[in-house]
Amino acid sequence: MQAMSSEFNFFQHWYPLTPVEDLDSKCPTPVTILGIRLVIWKPKSSDTYQVFLDQCPHRLAPLSEGRIDDKTGNLMCSYHGWQFDEHGICTNIPQA
Numbered sequence: 398m399q400a401m402s403s404e405f406n407f408f409q410h411w412y413p414l415t416p417v418e419d420l421d422s423k424c425p426t427p428v429t430i431l432g433i434r435l436v437i438w439k440p441k442s443s444d445t446y447q448v449f450l451d452q453c454p455h456r457l458a459p460l461s462e463g464r465i466d467d468k469t470g471n472l473m474c475s476y477h478g479w480q481f482d483e484h485g486i487c488t489n490i491p492q493a
């Protein structure tokens with residue numbers, strides 16, 4: 398008889414975040430699951446929503462406080478204006 402692991406690993410499973418009807422495609426939405434803060438947002442060029450850590454890589458500000466840029470359709474951090482595309486790649490640093 399094989400020994401079964403009795404430990405359930407919550408981080409190795411999928412979870413629903415929110416009904417899509419509750420999302421506004423024009424602004425980022427914060428959610429927290431398993432103590433991890435996430436942001437759900439929809440790039441203008443995409444039909445699908447993206448989920449990122451709700452943490453700007455610049456100074457860790459919440460990306461959910463940012464907005465979807467009208468021109469690029471990317472997620473813009475509200476603090477210093479860095480922008481991220483649907484792959485999470487930084488596409489614009491205004492100060493650079």
Ligand code: FES
Nearest residue numbers: 453455456474477
């Ligand atoms: S903290 Fe996001 S751009 Fe600076």
